[in-house]
Amino acid sequence: MTLSGWALILLFIALTAALAKPMGLWLFALYEGRATPFHRLLGPVERGFYRLAGIDPTEEQSWRRYALHLLLFNLALLLFTYAILRLQGVLPGNPQGFGAVGADGAFNTAVSFTTNTNWQWYGGEATLSNLSQMLGLTIQNFLSAATGIAVAFALFRGFARREAKTIGNFWADITRITLYLLLPICVVFAIFLIASGVPQTFTGSVDATTLEGARQTIALGPVASQEAIKMLGTNGGGFFNANSAHPFENPTALTNLVQMLSIFSIGVGLSWCFGKAVGDTRQGWAILAAMGVLFAAGVSIAYWQEAAGNPVLHQLGVAGGNMEGKEVRFGIAASALFAAITTAASCGAVNAMHDSFTALGGLVPLFNIQLGEVVVGGVGAGIYGFLLFAILAVFVAGLMVGRTPEYVGKKIEAREVKLAVLAIAVLPLVILGFTALASVLPQGLAGPLNKGPHGFAEILYGFSSAAGNNGSAFAGLSAGTPFYNGLLGAAMWLGRYFVIVPVLAIAGSLAAKRHVPASSGSFPTTGGLWIGLLVGIVLILGGLTFLPSLALGPIADHLAMVRGQLF
Template sequence: MTSNGLLQIGAYFLVILALTKPMGIFLARLFQGERTFLHPVLRPLERLIYRLAGVRQDVEQRWTEYAASLLSFSFFSFLSVYAIERLQALLPLNPAGMSAPAPDLAFNTAVSFTTNTNWQAYAGETTMSYLVQMAALTVQNFASAAVGVAVAVALIRGFSRQQSDTVGNFWADLTRGAVYLFLPLSLAAALWFCSQGVIQNLSGYIKATTLEGRTQVIAQGPVASQEAIKMIGTNGGGFFNANSAHPFENPTPLTNFVQMVAIFLIPAGLTHAFGRMTGDSRQGWALFAAMSVLFLAGVLVVYGAEQSGNPNLARLGAGGGNMEGKEVRFGVAATALFATITTAASCGAVIGMHDSFTPLGGLVTLFNMQTGEVIFGGAGAGLYGMLLFAILAVFIAGLMVGRTPEYLGKKIEAKEVKMAMLALIATSAAILLFTAVSAVIPAGTGTVNNSGPHGFAEILYAYSSGAANNGSAFAGLSANTPWYNLTIAIAMLLGRFLIIIPMLAVAGSLAGKKRLAVTSGTLPTHGPLFIGLLVGTVIVAGALTFFPALSLSPVVEHFLLLEGRLY
């Protein structure tokens, strides 16, 4: 590790720390229905959307109605993406003349973008027309992120309200997130990205004659507009196959730094919004601290592993850090940092190929996803995921001292714990069961790119990424097969809705409860003790569930690498 590498990591963390409070204040104001500095400009647009969609913003919904609205919206989102994909050959803005993707691929992609996963079993520049990229995929980048934030906000209301049978209005939360949060941030980011070299056009692919007289065709497209929301919405679906490693998506180390900040901006801000909206900002900072501990530990492991490089290549005289699958302009440190961020959040954009990481580097990315992406996590999803663990943490603490657990003055009872466990088990089961089956049937093993333990890791990564709604890949796996398209889509659906629905149920249940007064017997949930307990819960739950699978892939691969064994 170099001092400059550590400086990049430290500077990044300080920027996130500095942005958390202002972002949190803005988010809290927005979702409490107060006016923000953007209202004079954007309020008419918000009202127009309500009118066109035929919804009323002021009707409070029970959690069941909130969930039904959300499911309806997500279902039609899925249908819309699927239809536009399948019809792309007949629709305009298709200069490269792409034909329709096959039904299984279109299905997988529609599920993927609706669930904020952005798993891509296709290469953008050879599969999707500009219209699909804009009117199907970019739309879901906005929509799925706004849905995630809406769920987080509904859950926060569960804690902040008392004896209420409602948790807010889904349509208002969705619209406010899209209009006041994601649109202005994306517009600003897109213009700045373009000024730095990210392309934004609707032209056909450009034919160049290289200095040595060869023909080089260069893909084009409306990239900047998608790039911005791809990062801010923690979506991560690249316009091009190489994602943010592609120079047209991420041309300089500076754009790369901004992209990394964009990933954590809203998840970090939401921790503070949580504290403010529940009336005790220390509670938000406690979550922030727990996330930071896990994040910084992860970065250092990945960076150390990648910097130490591949001994097999060092023996050949190609020493130094592991540069296979990394770009020169970013180098080892920034790529390690990005990989940790993108898997800690449910982003899934990449600037380096995780498949070519060292085993220990890959291990951290797997672990980040398998613990449910609660280390800042996705826009909204990270907060409600971490609150799930907070519920488990106070439950475990309650068991230890024999008291009914409380969190923020709300009694955590059987229903809340059952819902949290349902969410945890559903995603873990989706990862492990599909991986186990795929590892023994030809449809699963037939398309791995690497042999030996690394091949198994490719499969494990695919389902971890799907169920965690991450979307990054050990991309050597050729996932565009009916088996993988279907099963990863199922994993994505389980990983999205079997967390959202239980968490909304928790929100509804908590909103109905009274807030208890703090007594000398109350476990404080804003101090180091609770932070340690929360970090421990995340690690133990993750470790107990996934240790055997991880042992079979990155862990054993690490020792084989040291031995010089090849596959």
Template sequence: MTVQGWILILVFTGILLALTRPVGMWLHALYEGRRTPLHVALGPVERGFYALSGIDPDEQQSWRRYAVHMLLFNAVLMLLTYAVLRLQGVLPFNPQGLAAPSEHLSFNTAVSFTTNTNWQSYAGESTMSNLSQMLALTIHNFLSAATGIALAFALFRGFARRQSKTIGNFWADVTRVTLYLLLPLCIVYAIFLIASGVPQTLAATADVSTLEGVKQTLALGPVASQEAIKMLGTNGGGFFNVNSAHPYENPTALTNLVQMLSIFVIGFGLTWCFGKAVGNTRQGWAILAAMVILFLAGTTVAYWAESAGNPVLHQLGVPGANMEGKEVRFGAAASALFAVVTTAASCGAVNAMHDSFTALGGLVPIFNMQLGEVVVGGVGAGIYGSLLFAILAVFVAGLMVGRTPEYVGKKIEAREVKLSVLAIAVLPLIILGFTAISSVLPAGLALPLNKGPHGFSEILYTFTSAVANNGSAFAGVSANTPYYNGMIGVAMWIGRFFIIVPMLAIAGSLAAKKYTPAGAGSFPTTGGLWVGLLVGIILILGGLTFLPGLALGPIADHLAMIRGQLF
């Protein structure tokens, strides 16, 4: 561990905290449907979309109608993506003449990008045409991210509204987020990436000669535009196989820092937006404080583990930090920080191979995802996941003081608690269930590259990443098979929508309640005690469930490593 590494971590955190309020203010304007400076240029586009589609943006929807429209929208997009991929061989903008992906790979990819997971069982530069990258995949990067933010807005309204039967308009929320937030930011972001050396072209390849005189053919394509929304929308699907470790996706230390910032910035802003929506920004800062504590704790463990290196290699005369699977231009600190950031959010982009991390260094990304990716989480998904834990935390606090639980002016009753438990229970049920199945079936055991605890970690990571809608991989499971493509596809769909529907039901239930002012017996939900309780509930309910699985995988792997045994 070095001073420079800690400076990077602290500067990164400080920049995000400085951006939280301004980003939150912009999000709150979209949440309320107010005019922004961009309405002068983009307002006609928004109104034209409503006119062509027959949508009334002022029409309010109940939680059931909001959920149905959201599910239908995503189902149609998934089918569109599947069709484009299966027809890739006969569609234009395919300069390499790439054939269509198989049925099971097309299914997996369509579900993956629809659910904001962006799991990739393929190498992008040798599998997907430019049209597939731009139309089938990048469009999902925008719309799945916009869907997540829209869902967060719906839950905010559940807390903020009083005796209301509605939680907003799904179509208006998605349109405004896409048009006034994601699209403008990505245009600026893509220009920055192009200036930094990231390609943006419809050309297929370029022939170059290395300094040693070796001739190589390098894949090209519309990389910068996909890279921008990939990071900002916490999507994570790379244009190239090695993702943000590729110099065409992430060429410099500056682009690396900006990419990490862009993964977190909307998630940070949404906490402030929530506080403003419920009339008390301290509520948002309290949620953010819990997130930052968990994030810094994970970063410390991962950075320490990677800086300490592998004792087995040290005994062989290879001292220093663990640099296996890492880019020299980033080093151990930036690689460890990126790994924690991308798994604390539901991004899944990687600038180093997590399968090559030390056992404890690899445990942190797994654990981040198993917490439900609420440390900051995906755009929208992180804050509504945190609020589900907040409902359970205030319920526990209510039991402690012997009073009816209340949170931001709403009584938390049996219905909200049951729905929160239902949503949170999805992760352990599917992650552990699918991992167990794949650990005993021949089709599941045939594809991990390692045996023993590390091989089990590879399987556990795969389904943790899928259900948590993260999309990163240990890179140790050859997943492009009918078994894994099918199982991972189902896991991704359940992990996304089986949490969203109970969450929307909670939003509808809360919106119908009266406002209850805080009294002398109310549990305070803005101070240090509340932050500590929330962190504890997240760790206990979100983390301890997975302790046996972690013990069989990365913890056993670590114990074997310090005994001098490698698998």
């Protein structure tokens, strides 16, 4: 570990905290439906969408109607993307001449990008045309991100409204989020990336002559536009197979820092926005503080382990930290930080191969995902996932003080607790159930590159990433088979929508309740005790649920490495 490495980590945390309020103010304006500086330019576009679709943006929806429209919209997006991939061979915008994507691969990719997971079984530059990347995937990157933020807004309204039957309008939310937040930032972001050396062209490739005189074909394409929303929307799908380790996606230390900040920017802003929505910004800061504690612990462990290196190699005379699978231009600290960020958020972009991390260094991104990716989390998904844990935390606090639990002025009763437990239980059921299935069937055992604990960790990471809608991989799992494409696709769908629907049901239930003023018997939800309780609930649920599987994978792998045994 070095002073400059810790300085980078501290700089990132400070810059992220500084972004919370400005981004939160922007999000709060959209949450309330107020005008932003972009309304003058894009307002006619918004109104045109409504007229074309026959939508009244002022018409409020119940939680059931909100959920139904969300599900139907996302199903239509899935079918649209599936069709693009299956028809790729006959569609224009295909300078590489790629054929159609197979049925199981197209299904997996369509589900992946619809659910904001962006898991990739393929190498983008060798499989997908420019049209498929732009029309099929980049559009999904915008709309899947907007869907997550819309659900967060709906839950905020549930907490903020009093005796209401509605939680907003899905079509108005997703349109405004896309037009006035994601699109303007991504235009500026893409221009910055182009200026930094990221390609943005319809050319499929260019030939170059190497120093040895050989001819090399270098893949190109509309990279910058996809890279911007990939990071900002916590999507993570790379244009190239090497993702953000590729110099055409992430060429410099500055682009690396800006990309890391963009991954967290909307997530931290939503935490502040929640506090503003319920009338007490301290509530948002308390949530962000709990997230910060969990994140700081995770990135510290990852950096410590990667900087310590592999003791087996040390005994062979190879000193230093673990540089396997890392780009020299980033180094150990920036790689460990990126890994912690991308899995604390549901981004899935990688600038180093997690399969090459040390056992405990690789445990950190895996455990981040298994916590439900609530440590800042994906855009929208992180804050509404964390609020599920907050509901359980006030329930536990209510049991301790002997009163009906309250949170930000709403009584938390049996219905909300049951729905929260249902939503939280989805991930472990899918992750552990599907991992067990893949660990005993021949089709599943054919996937991992390694044997022993590390091979098991590759399978466990794959299903954790899919169900958690992260999209990153250990990079040692050969997942492009009908078995894995189908099972991982099902995990992505369940992990996304079997959480969203209970969250919207909670929003509807809370919106119908009256406001309960705080009293002397109310449990305080803004101080250090509350932050500690939140952190404890998240860790206990994650630890109790996944500790046995982690013991069979990364922990056993670490103990074997310490003994000098490599698999």
